[in-house]
Amino acid sequence: MIDEKLLEEAKQSIIDGDTDVALELARKGLEIGVDPAEFIEKGFVPGIMEIGDLFEAGEVFLPEVMMAADAIKEAVAILNDAIEKSGKKREVTAKVVLATVEADLHDIGKGIVASLMVANGFEVIDLGRDVPSQKIVDTAIEQGADVIGSSALLTTTMTHQKEIEELLAEKGLKGKIKTIVGGAPVTLRWQTKIGADGFGETAAESVRLVNEFVKKK
Numbered sequence: 205m206i207d208e209k210l211l212e213e214a215k216q217s218i219i220d221g222d223t224d225v226a227l228e229l230a231r232k233g234l235e236i237g238v239d240p241a242e243f244i245e246k247g248f249v250p251g252i253m254e255i256g257d258l259f260e261a262g263e264v265f266l267p268e269v270m271m272a273a274d275a276i277k278e279a280v281a282i283l284n285d286a287i288e289k290s291g292k293k294r295e296v297t298a299k300v301v302l303a304t305v306e307a308d309l310h311d312i313g314k315g316i317v318a319s320l321m322v323a324n325g326f327e328v329i330d331l332g333r334d335v336p337s338q339k340i341v342d343t344a345i346e347q348g349a350d351v352i353g354s355s356a357l358l359t360t361t362m363t364h365q366k367e368i369e370e371l372l373a374e375k376g377l378k379g380k381i382k383t384i385v386g387g388a389p390v391t392l393r394w395q396t397k398i399g400a401d402g403f404g405e406t407a408a409e410s411v412r413l414v415n416e417f418v419k420k421k
């Protein structure tokens with residue numbers, strides 16, 4: 205259990221777009237031994253979600269969202285490092301190609317997914333953000349990946365997740381390389397509609413899905 209006051213301070217540091225305070229709190233959290241994944245999800249993420257709501261309501265503007273995004277990225281980078289280091293060294297059980305889809309610059313959630321996967325012993329090839337579907341599929345083939353994970357945060361870019369399914373189908377690889385989709389607007393309904401193999405609402409869910417796929421292999 206993380207102290208409510210610390211969680212509230214973390215949330216507020218993101219709303220304020222205060223990178224220095226966010227970093228200080230992330231370090232303090234690690235010093236006192238909080239679970240970094242829980243600290244991200246219950247402390248920092250609620251801050252960026254609130255900024256998203258305020259942006260939608262027209263109460264804050266893009267510069268504030270950008271400042272908040274910078275603050276959360278830096279704090280989460282430190283915590284992600286700790287998550288990855290906490291993973292026990294073990295045999296790699298799955299190879300995952302991960303990317304934020306083309307024309308989409310949102311990569312905070314994908315970064316969290318990548319770290320949890322690494323901590324759980326998966327090999328992650330993180331292609332970054334704004335990645336064309338063709339590049340995602342080509343890399344997965346070249347690297348012999350078991351799973352492609354794609355993140356989309358805009359309703360206008362989600363269609364690229366469908367494109368990934370189509371490219372895999374063209375190569376006769378649908379179902380052979382498993383696909384998981386995520387990102388705020390992505391739903392189970394969307395997963396079913398485009399024929400992806402899995403949908404994860406959270407980073408933890410993405411790990412569960414990959415584990416299930418490799419177990420069945």
Ligand code: B12
Pocket residue numbers: 249252253255256257259260266269270273277307308309310311312313314316317353354355356357358359360384385386387388389403404405406407408409410
């Ligand atoms: C931060 C942010 C930005 C930052 C991004 C910085 C960065 N490096 O990521 C900046 C300022 C760049 C930005 C820009 C824009 N943004 Co913006 N942004 C956000 C905001 C506030 C937070 C997103 C976020 O990081 N959330 C926190 C993370 C942890 O959550 P997450 O990504 O959902 O990830 C979790 C899960 O979804 C899951 N997950 C994520 N990926 C994956 C992948 C897999 C495989 C799995 C299984 C799971 C999984 O695990 C994660 C952890 O649990 C959202 C608000 C919101 N409600 O989402 C708007 C939001 C997404 N943005 C929005 C918009 C409109 C824009 C802009 C178009 C604004 C503009 N006018 O220019 C641009 C577009 C730029 C582009 N081409 O991409 C809208 C989208 C509306 C829509 N319906 O499409 C939103 C919803 C804000 C709003 N309410 O209006 N944005």
